Amino acid sequence: xxxxxxxxxxxxxxxxxxxxxxxxxxxxxxxxxxxxxxxxxxxxxxxxxxxxxxxxxxxxxxxxxxxxxxxxxxxxxxxxxxxxxxxxxxxxxxxxxxxxxxxxxxxxxxxxxxxxxxxxxxxxxxxxxxxxxxxxxxxxxxxxxxxxxxxxxxxxxxxxxxxxxxxxxxxxxxxxxxxxxxxxxxxxxxxxxxxxxxxxxxxxxxxxxxxxxxxxxxxxxxxxxxxxxxxxxxxxxxxxxxxxxxxxxxxxxxxxxxxxxxxxxxxxxxxxxxxxxxxxxxxxxxxxxxxxxxxxxxxxxxxxxxxxxxxxxxxxxxxxxxxxxxxxxxxxxxxxxxxx
Numbered sequence: 001x002x003x004x005x006x007x008x009x010x011x012x013x014x015x016x017x018x019x020x021x022x023x024x025x026x027x028x029x030x031x032x033x034x035x036x037x038x039x040x041x042x043x044x045x046x047x048x049x050x051x052x053x054x055x056x057x058x059x060x061x062x063x064x065x066x067x068x069x070x071x072x073x074x075x076x077x078x079x080x081x082x083x084x085x086x087x088x089x090x091x092x093x094x095x096x097x098x099x100x101x102x103x104x105x106x107x108x109x110x111x112x113x114x115x116x117x118x119x120x121x122x123x124x125x126x127x128x129x130x131x132x133x134x135x136x137x138x139x140x141x142x143x144x145x146x147x148x149x150x151x152x153x154x155x156x157x158x159x160x161x162x163x164x165x166x167x168x169x170x171x172x173x174x175x176x177x178x179x180x181x182x183x184x185x186x187x188x189x190x191x192x193x194x195x196x197x198x199x200x201x202x203x204x205x206x207x208x209x210x211x212x213x214x215x216x217x218x219x220x221x222x223x224x225x226x227x228x229x230x231x232x233x234x235x236x237x238x239x240x241x242x243x244x245x246x247x248x249x250x251x252x253x254x255x256x257x258x259x260x261x262x263x264x265x266x267x268x269x270x271x272x273x274x275x276x277x278x279x280x281x282x283x284x285x286x287x288x289x290x291x292x293x294x295x296x297x298x299x300x301x302x303x304x305x306x307x308x309x310x311x312x313x314x315x316x317x318x319x320x321x322x323x324x325x326x327x328x329x330x331x332x333x334x335x336x337x338x339x340x
Contacts, residue, residue, distance in 0.1 A: 005068060006265055007256035011061050011249060013271035018045070018054035020282050020314060024307050026051070027290050035295055038303040047228045048244045052190065052237070055143055056245025057252075059196050062147060063203025066154055067161075071208055076155050083151045086276075090325040091124055091140060094280040097321075098139050105288070111136060124148055131188060139280050142191050149193045150200050161204055169205070172197050180239055189238045202246050213254040221247035277318035277325075285314050 025043050028035040045053040070079060102110055113134040120126040126137035128145025150157075160168040179194050189195050213221075224247040228240065259265065271278070289310050290298075298306060 002068065004269075005064075006259070006268070007253045008061050008065055008068075009265070009268040009272040010256040010259065011057055011252050012275050013268040014252060015054045015057035015061070016271055016275045016278055018050055018057075019279070020286075020311065021307070022049070022051040022054065023283055024286050024290075024310060027286070027295070028303075031295050037300050038295075038298055040303055040307045046225045046244045046248070047232045048237070048241050052241045053245060053248065055190075056199050056241050057249060058143065059147070059150075059199035060203040060206075060245060060249045062150070063200040064207045065203075066151075067158065067204040067207040070154075070158060071162075074155070074158060079155060085329070087124065087144075087148065087151075089329060090276060090321065091144070091280060092122075093325055093328065094139055094277070094321055095121065098281070098284050102138060102284070111138075128191060131191075132186065139284055141279070141283065142188075143279075146191055146193060146196060150196070153193070157201065157204065161201070161208060165205070165209065169201070172201055176242075180236055190241070195238050195242075198242055199245055202249075206249075213250050213257075217250050218254045221250040225251065274315070274318045274322050277322040278314060281317045281321060282310075282314045285317060286310050289313065 021040060022043060025039045028038050029043060043050050048056075113136050117126065117129075117133065117135045120129055121136045123145075124140060125145040125148070126135040127140045127142045129135055130137040130142070157168075175194050176198050179189070179192060183189060183192070183195075224243060228244055233240065289306065293306060
């Protein structure tokens with residue numbers, strides 16, 4: 001069994017907290033200018049929307065994790081089987097519980113969409129397409145659909161990076177800039193896998209060929225982050241997200257080498273362990289809690305208290321979801337084995 005890489009836990013924990021934070025603050029952003037004083041900490045990182053920053057880190061560490069696990073030995077059937085069971089059972093359990101809860105809260109059916117779109121929910125793509133067509137989306141976000149597509153492509157990407165690293169790198173950049181410069185469609189650019197590919201591939205390249213952050217890339221990354229923060233360029237947001245995400249990742253990896261405190265490492269490992277469950281439950285919990293409290297009853301100091309309350313509830317629910325999923329999977333496996 002391979003050694004656990006702390007920097008993956010560290011970056012994943014940072015990304016998870018940033019996603020929770022921005023979805024909490026998004027309620028104030030959409031409510032109007034009069035509520036902006038209630039924002040907790042910030043809504044941006046280095047001139048990039050905080051949600052985009054966190055998602056960029058998730059794409060990078062996803063590429064890192066897969067390449068670390070499957071970089072040497074790879075079996076396509078085993079890979080897809082593990083990806084399936086790591087994504088869908090917990091998503092389906094969370095969706096059923098979330099739907100039942102909201103059904104009770106709203107005293108009946110609370111959404112309308114074409115019946116066929118339930119297939120998108122089953123496949124985990126309801127959030128991915130929710131901005132363009134009516135779906136039964138309630139949890140999981142668009143990121144889930146996008147990362148599933150990248151998982152599907154991973155065996156091919158892995159082969160190309162190992163066999164043709166330079167050609168793959170160059171080709172992916174060409175495709176990326178074609179979409180950045182010429183894409184005019186209505187589908188959000190942030191959801192297009194060819195625009196997210198450099199982040200995912202960078203994670204794969206980092207594990208396979210780079211492995212460590214030295215002083216020069218650290219200094220250059222810090223310089224990029226500072227320049228973007230203070231100059232505040234106004235060009236394409238997706239382009240900024242890509243290079244700021246990569247630069248941030250390199251800085252965080254460097255920092256992680258000096259975080260030898262066992263308590264920090266345990267906390268990061270814990271958040272990383274439950275990150276998928278957190279991802280699935282956090283949006284519903286934030287919406288319900290804020291709806292119960294009411295925006296007019298929140299002021300700046302109280303907003304921090306409410307955020308901490310949301311964090312506690314999110315982690316409790318994520319813990320319960322994770323272990324409920326584990327229990328159900330054990331029961332299914334036990335039943336299947338006994339029949340065999």
